[in-house]
Amino acid sequence: MELLKLEHIFLSYHTPGGETPALQDVSFSLEQGEFAAIVGPSGCGKSTILNLIDRLLPPESGNIFIEGKPLADSHLNIGYMLQKDHLFEWRTIYSNVLLGLEIQHKLTPENRARVEDMLEAYGLAPFRNARPSELSGGMRQRAALIRTLALDPALLLLDEPFSALDYQTRLHVADDIGQIIRRERKTALLVTHDISEAISMADRVIILSPRPARVRRIVPVSLSIPERTPMRSREAPEFKTYFNLIWKELNSHEGD
Ligand code: ADP
Numbered sequence: 045m046e047l048l049k050l051e052h053i054f055l056s057y058h059t060p061g062g063e064t065p066a067l068q069d070v071s072f073s074l075e076q077g078e079f080a081a082i083v084g085p086s087g088c089g090k091s092t093i094l095n096l097i098d099r100l101l102p103p104e105s106g107n108i109f110i111e112g113k114p115l116a117d118s119h120l121n122i123g124y125m126l127q128k129d130h131l132f133e134w135r136t137i138y139s140n141v142l143l144g145l146e147i148q149h150k151l152t153p154e155n156r157a158r159v160e161d162m163l164e165a166y167g168l169a170p171f172r173n174a175r176p177s178e179l180s181g182g183m184r185q186r187a188a189l190i191r192t193l194a195l196d197p198a199l200l201l202l203d204e205p206f207s208a209l210d211y212q213t214r215l216h217v218a219d220d221i222g223q224i225i226r227r228e229r230k231t232a233l234l235v236t237h238d239i240s241e242a243i244s245m246a247d248r249v250i251i252l253s254p255r256p257a258r259v260r261r262i263v264p265v266s267l268s269i270p271e272r273t274p275m276r277s278r279e280a281p282e283f284k285t286y287f288n289l290i291w292k293e294l295n296s297h298e299g300d
């Protein structure tokens with residue numbers, strides 16, 4: 045089933061300095077349970093797309109549908125994960141992961157139990173009374189993900205969630221977060237400027253042009269490895285072929 049559909053989206057930012065076209069006829073859709081990645085050069089309009097889906101910005105023209113209904117009529121729960129984890133130092137890890145539920149007045153026994161299960165399953169239970177600064181960058185991102193998943197979002201938006209981490213940590217955290225999202229069977233849309241990260245995590249890669257963003261190509265990723273995880277994906281024989289294909293597409297000047 046189609047969970048999300050963007051149809052001919054146009055958007056420009058209007059500032060005193062003038063008009064900045066950011067999105068130009070962007071269309072794509074996302075199936076239920078699918079993990080898609082959006083890659084594009086810095087400043088091309090990737091975060092703008094996520095902000096539209098999260099209802100933070102209205103499109104100038106075009107339509108967004110959730111489960112076939114206009115976005116404005118949908119009450120679908122959307123989770124948003126950013127580069128900064130936004131954990132509060134004055135709260136323990138436990139009260140940080142409960143924050144979203146607290147704000148939305150959803151601190152029910154069932155929701156608490158689900159959070160407890162996730163803390164246990166994903167190795168954070170021993171750190172429940174720790175402060176964010178006592179955790180590694182990877183553990184903090186895991187806590188941020190649990191806080192997002194606590195609200196049981198049907199769609200997860202991830203905006204370059206690993207770009208603040210150093211390369212080694214980044215590989216491990218992407219592997220970790222990718223596996224948790226798969227295990228929780230979430231539909232996810234990851235924005236990244238890292239081609240390898242996109243291939244390693246996604247079922248499909250949506251390639252954008254430089255600003256104003258247009259969809260250059262959508263590449264389905266199929267890797268011949270058993271039990272695909274982000275880390276193992278990098279070992280797949282097809283990985284390099286996908287990398288080269290996407291690299292070429294990103295760097296072509298056709299139509300710019
Ligand atoms: P990306 O996430 O791909 O780096 P963004 O979607 O954040 O790009 O931004 C796309 C373009 O729109 C950039 O050139 C950026 O400077 C511009 N932009 C983003 N937000 C605003 C805003 N609130 N006002 C004016 N221009 C903006």
Ligand code: MG
Pocket residue numbers: 090091092203
């Ligand atoms: Mg961005």
